[in-house]
Amino acid sequence: MKKVLKIKVLSLLFVGFLTLKSNKILAQEKEYTIENCVNTFNKEEVKPTKVGYQYWFADKDFLDGRTLKMSVVAPGKATHPPHKHKEDEFFYVLEGKAKFHLNGKEVVVEANTSLYCPSFSMHGISNAGDTDLKYLVIKKYEKK
Numbered sequence: 821m822k823k824v825l826k827i828k829v830l831s832l833l834f835v836g837f838l839t840l841k842s843n844k845i846l847a848q849e850k851e852y853t854i855e856n857c858v859n860t861f862n863k864e865e866v867k868p869t870k871v872g873y874q875y876w877f878a879d880k881d882f883l884d885g886r887t888l889k890m891s892v893v894a895p896g897k898a899t900h901p902p903h904k905h906k907e908d909e910f911f912y913v914l915e916g917k918a919k920f921h922l923n924g925k926e927v928v929v930e931a932n933t934s935l936y937c938p939s940f941s942m943h944g945i946s947n948a949g950d951t952d953l954k955y956l957v958i959k960k961y962e963k964k
Contacts, residue, residue, distance in 0.1 A: 861875055861890070862875075866892075869891075869899060870897075870899075871893050871894050871897035871898065871899055871947075872891065872892040872893045872894050872897070872899075872952065872953075873891075873892050874889050874890065874891050874892070875889060875890045875892075876888075876889045877889060877890065877956075884960070885960045885961040885962060886958075886959075886960045886961075887957075887958070887959060887960070887961060888956060888957070888958050889956070889957050890914070890954060890955070890956055890957075891953075891954070891955055891956075891957055892952050892953065892954050893945075893946065893947045893952065893953045893955075894947060894952060895947050895949060895950050895951060895952070895953075896946075896947060897946065897947055898944060898945065898946030898947070899945070900944070901944060902921045902942050902943060902944030903942070903943070903944065904940050904941055904942045904943065905939070905940070906939050906940060906962075907939060907959055907960050907961070907962065908936070908937065908938055908939050908959070908960075909936075909937040909943065909957065909958070909959045910934065910935070910936055910937070910957070910958040910959070911934065911935040911936075911937070911945055911955050911956065911957055911958075912933075912934050912935075912955060912956040912958070913929060913930065913931050913932065913933045913934075913935070913953070913954075913955045914931060914954040914955055914956060915931050915951070915952065915953070915954040916930075916931070916947060916949045916951050916952055916953035916954060916955075917929070917930055917947070917948040917949030917953065918930075918933075918935070918945050918946070918947065918948060918953050918955060919945070919946045919947075919948040920935045920943075920944075920945055921942070921943060921944040921945070921946075922935075922937065922941060922942070922943050923941050923942050923943075924942070928948045
């Protein structure tokens with residue numbers, strides 16, 4: 821019985837090692853050039869949302885899921901209601917007025933303000949102004 825358990829554990833460790841090794845090899849195989857290291861905003865490549873749009877400066881496969889995107893939200897709207905998740909999240913307001921919700925409290929902020937959402941905290945952001953709200957989102961997305 822102990823021998824079978826030991827073989828299963830060793831097999832799992834070996835599979836885990838191969839997975840890590842193959843991920844590392846895949847990451848190393850990607851060639852970074854000046855052309856794919858520069859990302860200038862292009863309105864034709866935005867992803868429409870119900871309340872505006874998003875533009876991904878770094879996709880979810882970059883750096884193990886760590887990414888950077890710009891969200892644009894119409895006046896009086898929010899991308900979604902306050903929520904929580906296990907990942908930390910960081911917002912940086914570029915333009916407009918944002919209402920930031922964190923654990924039952926709210927504050928209205930303007931451009932050049934950063935907003936930190938610790939993991940498992942109830943948080944949200946909405947447009948509190950009369951022009952588009954533009955903000956950056958820095959977050960690590962977990963693979964499903």
